[in-house]
Amino acid sequence: MPIKRRKSKVVSPPEECPLTVCMRLLGGAWTPNVIWYLRSEPRRFSELMSDIPGVSPKVFTARLKKLEADGILSRRVEPTSPPTVEYSLTDLGHELVPAIEAIVNVGCKLKRRRG
Amino acid sequence: MPIKRRKSKVVSPPEECPLTVCMRLLGGAWTPNVIWYLRSEPRRFSELMSDIPGVSPKVFTARLKKLEADGILSRRVEPTSPPTVEYSLTDLGHELVPAIEAIVNVGCKLKRRRG
DNA sequence: CTGTATCCTTGGCGATACTG
């Protein structure tokens, strides 16, 4: 039996198209919703959690961390007790809003048409 | 040791927001690219494959099948030999184009800004 | 309130070879 050769993932897509670049940013689960609910004003962790039902805290934390790392949102801690944490869109985050809006528009159309 | 109770997945998200509805349509890998390259004219299987480098035929076929099932594109077979198959956007598919364009626009901005 | 810590599952994606 021959040795199972471990596949080598593609190392570097020499150039990445804008579409792919952007989709990577808003690809993860819950990402578009987070941006959507932050589009007009900052919100706190628990507010976002109830804005977006069905997500577990672990997953949600991970998502927010990733978005922060991507420079899409920023996290501000109020040193109160109990602590309050406020998330808001960065400039980059705001640039994504039109795309989200376009998606929402189509979604509305679909819902209207299909119920 | 207590019996491991099998988790019960959420049965029915009582209502799905437009954002989620739409994101499910264009969520899969390569989906936005397919729509993008079909936006102005029909294209054939192999044309799309070379438009979108790096995708394997199996995955690509599955993707196209799913998009057809979703009513986003339609498939037309020319009974020639060798066969030629043409994919084109449906009306629903065309409705998605503005969203894709918005995403592409952001992606372009990002690329310009960051290289 | 805002998260970590554990543990688990799955299906989406990929490589490669082959076919009508």
Added chain:
DNA sequence: CAGTATCGCCAAGGATACAG
């Protein structure tokens, strides 16, 4: 040309309990 057939994988996502 336009796909199937196999095989494989692992990371993203989730449930639940606990912590500062």
